[in-house]
Amino acid sequence: MSIQSNVEVHTEWGIVSARQAGRNLAKDAGFGNVDQARIATAISELARNIYLYAEKGEIVIQYVEDTESPVSKRGIKIIAKDKGPGISNIRDVMEDGFTTSGGLGAGLPGVKRLMDEFDIHSTAGEGTEITAIKWLR
Amino acid sequence: MQPSIVEMIYTQKQDIISDWLSEINNVMPSGLAKKIPNEASDETNKKFVELIIESLELTEEAATEKLNEFAQHLIYLGWPLSYFTQGMQAFRRVLLETMSSMESISSKKVFETFYEIETWVDSIINQIADEYSGSWESTIHLQRMALKELSAPLIPVFEKVSVMPLVGTIDTERAKLIMENVLDGIIEHRSQVVLIDITGVPVVDTMVAHHLIQTAEAIRLVGAECILVGIRPEIAQTIVNLGIDLSKFRTKSSLRRGVETGLELTQRKIIKIENDDERIDSR
Numbered sequence: 305m306s307i308q309s310n311v312e313v314h315t316e317w318g319i320v321s322a323r324q325a326g327r328n329l330a331k332d333a334g335f336g337n338v339d340q341a342r343i344a345t346a347i348s349e350l351a352r353n354i355y356l357y358a359e360k361g362e363i364v365i366q367y368v369e370d371t372e373s374p375v376s377k378r379g380i381k382i383i384a385k386d387k388g389p390g391i392s393n394i395r396d397v398m399e400d401g402f403t404t405s406g407g408l409g410a411g412l413p414g415v416k417r418l419m420d421e422f423d424i425h426s427t428a429g430e431g432t433e434i435t436a437i438k439w440l441r
Numbered sequence: 442m443q444p445s446i447v448e449m450i451y452t453q454k455q456d457i458i459s460d461w462l463s464e465i466n467n468v469m470p471s472g473l474a475k476k477i478p479n480e481a482s483d484e485t486n487k488k489f490v491e492l493i494i495e496s497l498e499l500t501e502e503a504a505t506e507k508l509n510e511f512a513q514h515l516i517y518l519g520w521p522l523s524y525f526t527q528g529m530q531a532f533r534r535v536l537l538e539t540m541s542s543m544e545s546i547s548s549k550k551v552f553e554t555f556y557e558i559e560t561w562v563d564s565i566i567n568q569i570a571d572e573y574s575g576s577w578e579s580t581i582h583l584q585r586m587a588l589k590e591l592s593a594p595l596i597p598v599f600e601k602v603s604v605m606p607l608v609g610t611i612d613t614e615r616a617k618l619i620m621e622n623v624l625d626g627i628i629e630h631r632s633q634v635v636l637i638d639i640t641g642v643p644v645v646d647t648m649v650a651h652h653l654i655q656t657a658e659a660i661r662l663v664g665a666e667c668i669l670v671g672i673r674p675e676i677a678q679t680i681v682n683l684g685i686d687l688s689k690f691r692t693k694s695s696l697r698r699g700v701e702t703g704l705e706l707t708q709r710k711i712i713k714i715e716n717d718d719e720r721i722d723s724r
């Protein structure tokens with residue numbers, strides 16, 4: 305099954321539609337209320353980062369299935385990519401309380417805690433790609 | 442437009458109309474075709490094509506007015522803009538086909554004729570597009586106004602106790618409004634306790650939390666107290682996961698609890714008047 309939704313983020317409304325798309329997909333995948341909220345919140349954080357720092361980018365939300373592991377798992381994968389300034393100090397941004405925008409600095413580490421898997425690739429000057437997965441239990 | 446072209450269009454009018462009608466049915470957006478009963482769309486198509494041809498003999502103003510009226514009506518009925526743009530493009534195709542099949546036009550004049558027709562058709566498309574976008578803009582403007590009015594009301598429910606119910610997404614602009622309205626409202630209503638109800642906020646991410654924290658801090662600065670109410674269980678869990686510290690907030694699960702606490706903080710409480718019940722019954 306390959307259901308996917310791509311949302312362009314370049315305004316604050318992009319954040320809202322990405323979140324909505326994520327919530328709908330999570331609901332269809334069979335996630336409960338709490339996990340739906342977690343996924344929506346994670347998307348919201350990632351989309352807001354795109355909007356704040358890279359100005360524009362894309363959120364891809366897809367349904368994934370892991371058939372390699374002994375027990376097959378299903379879940380939702382969020383990919384947030386942008387061609388923004390990139391992050392040179394990944395270790396810092398994954399630290400709670402680190403912020404360059406005067407915010408709470410809980411965004412990225414928060415997303416990591418909200419989701420099951422989290423991966424970040426970023427090159428300064430080229431862009432950032434963050435992948436996060438939530439497995440259905 | 443050259444009289445010869447106009448004349449040609451008139452002599453071929455029936456053919457053009459019937460060709461166009463069959464063409465438009467092919468290009469009609471499939472979603473629309475399903476929504477609208479056949480007779481209605483046939484009627485509209487006929488009216489549209491006659492209007493286009495009619496516009497040749499009317500003065501520019503009268504033609505503009507008629508077209509706008511027609512467009513307004515279809516906007517009201519919810520027909521998409523693509524019906525017009527594709528319809529006009531189809532009209533141009535039909536017209537050019539009809540003309541090229543006729544031999545009366547000398548090859549020298551072909552470009553001139555094409556140019557005239559292009560200009561004519563394009564001006565109609567532009568006019569209709571303007572009409573549509575104008576209608577969208579005014580709709581958006583009105584909705585934005587309505588949204589702004591709804592976005593952050595502060596309601597004085599009791600003396601010294603006010604409630605701000607928040608429903609829907611909080612973006613930066615709205616966060617600003619919330620802050621302004623709360624602070625102005627506190628002064629105006631002499632509130633000592635403000636309950637911010639987030640039952641209707643779908644997602645509380647770090648930005649929303651940050652704005653709430655700032656608002657609470659500002660409320661504290663003007664000498665009132667803020668109680669956050671309506672935190673749904675899933676929101677509570679995501680806030681904890683995100684690691685947001687709301688410990689400076691007084692929080693309550695429901696608005697009702699919040700009101701009780703608000704009254705307590707201002708040395709009052711709601712009590713049941715038992716004797717009154719009997720009196721009402723016996724009456």
